[in-house]
Amino acid sequence: MQLTGDTPAPAPGRAEDLAGPWIEVDLEAVGRNCARIRRWCGVPLMPVIKANAYGHGLVPVARRLAREEGVAALCVGCLREAVALRAAGLTLPVLNLGPFTAAEAEGIVAQEIAQSVSTDAVGALARAAAAQGRTAAVHIKIDTGLGRMGVPHDRAADYIAAVAGLNGVRIAGVFTALSEDPEFDRLQVQRFTAALAGPTARGIPLGLRHAASSAAILASPELALDMVRPGIMLFGHYPSAEEHRRRRIALEPALTLKARVAAVRRLRAGDPVGYHRAYRAPGDETLAVGAIGYADGYPLQLAGRAEALLGGARHPLVASVTANHVCLRVTGGSAREGEEIVLYGRQGDAVIDLQELAPLAERSVYNLLARLNPELPRLYPGPGRG
Numbered sequence: 001m002q003l004t005g006d007t008p009a010p011a012p013g014r015a016e017d018l019a020g021p022w023i024e025v026d027l028e029a030v031g032r033n034c035a036r037i038r039r040w041c042g043v044p045l046m047p048v049i050k051a052n053a054y055g056h057g058l059v060p061v062a063r064r065l066a067r068e069e070g071v072a073a074l075c076v077g078c079l080r081e082a083v084a085l086r087a088a089g090l091t092l093p094v095l096n097l098g099p100f101t102a103a104e105a106e107g108i109v110a111q112e113i114a115q116s117v118s119t120d121a122v123g124a125l126a127r128a129a130a131a132q133g134r135t136a137a138v139h140i141k142i143d144t145g146l147g148r149m150g151v152p153h154d155r156a157a158d159y160i161a162a163v164a165g166l167n168g169v170r171i172a173g174v175f176t177a178l179s180e181d182p183e184f185d186r187l188q189v190q191r192f193t194a195a196l197a198g199p200t201a202r203g204i205p206l207g208l209r210h211a212a213s214s215a216a217i218l219a220s221p222e223l224a225l226d227m228v229r230p231g232i233m234l235f236g237h238y239p240s241a242e243e244h245r246r247r248r249i250a251l252e253p254a255l256t257l258k259a260r261v262a263a264v265r266r267l268r269a270g271d272p273v274g275y276h277r278a279y280r281a282p283g284d285e286t287l288a289v290g291a292i293g294y295a296d297g298y299p300l301q302l303a304g305r306a307e308a309l310l311g312g313a314r315h316p317l318v319a320s321v322t323a324n325h326v327c328l329r330v331t332g333g334s335a336r337e338g339e340e341i342v343l344y345g346r347q348g349d350a351v352i353d354l355q356e357l358a359p360l361a362e363r364s365v366y367n368l369l370a371r372l373n374p375e376l377p378r379l380y381p382g383p384g385r386g
Contacts, residue, residue: 015340015379021259021292022377024345025056027064029252033234036249038070041217041224045070046095046210048231050077055297055372056235056255059088060380065234066092072208073114075229079104086111095139095173100124109136114172116141118151122163129168138163139173139207142195144188146177156195164204173207178223180215180239189223215239218248237354237365244355253354255369256345259292261310262325264335273327279319287318288328288335290343295323297372298343299361306360310341312348344368 015022038045045068053061058076062085065071073093076082082096095114105124108115114137115125125136140160143150151159153176163169176192178185189211196206210227212220217228218239236253238244267273267281288310294300300321307314308326311333319327328341344352354365361368 018377019260021296022379024256024379026254027380028382029236029254030061030064030234031068033236033251034065034068037230037233040249041221041228043224044072044227046073046075046227046229047071047234048075048229051370052374054235055369057378058084062090066090072227082113109134114139118149126166126169136169137172138169139175140171142176142192144176144191146179153191153195157198160199160204171205171207175210178211178216182219185216185220185223218243232366241355257343259290259341261288261335261337261339261341262291263289264337273319286330288330290326290328290341292326293322293324296376299363301361306357308341308343309347309350309352310335312350314350
């Protein structure tokens, strides 16, 4: 195994040398998921790898996707992610969906990062491009009803014309974000198409049109347009519980969250565990104390609700999830210090599915992944290790 990631880490490069929690990522599963999505929608992909590639590791995931046929570009949620990809040597087109300042415009242009625009801030890119003798690539975001970012669809034609008139700025694409309500999504795409009609008639080059993220890719493949933006699907998860039930595309979860048994405690009825003695053993029992907690991104809400894997079997979490520890009540087996615990993912034939944990944690699958501590060691076994 090779240890890699987006921030330096002092941890060794083998799982057996790690005392604290770690993440293992199957990059080949990411590649297979990508290929299946491509076959399903039939158009090029611009994978969304924001939030540290949903906890999987920005740079290793980007490198694996860059080798996948049909990946035309990559999409990130903030400028520092785009800069990190360029610093790592990624030359594939990268679109930054996040905001930027006038001071950051120079670097955006110099590093050939495509930028989402919908306001007068695009002028800073034009000035930076003129100063450098370069061209700034932009994707114009149109708000068709999600109500967050983007130029309103009924004013988009004028904005597109204004951007097209800027020296040193090239419209590389136009896009919208959908609501994930299939009926309203179709209305949004109608609004999007109408907003582009005038500029198209005037001969303004608009680049690639894109609207569909994971939910629309599955529910409304006719909305694929020129390109799609898969996110959570790349990593083997579905955008909703309903899509998880339907499984229209077979996806493979790529991430496993692991820790080790730090201590084994044998309790008698009434023995307390944790702060304020909040947990008391209901009877004689064995607890395996795991070296992972909410500081690592494991939700504290899962105490008393979820299970984890130890010895290839499920064991319930009891007591509290603290900053650095969880407690498993060992049932039907034994535990030893240093033994591997799986909090998310597979161990032998047993699986802890994130879709199972999401309602227990009162979070979404997206949230469970994105909140994993970026400083956790990430291991990439296999040939596609980034």
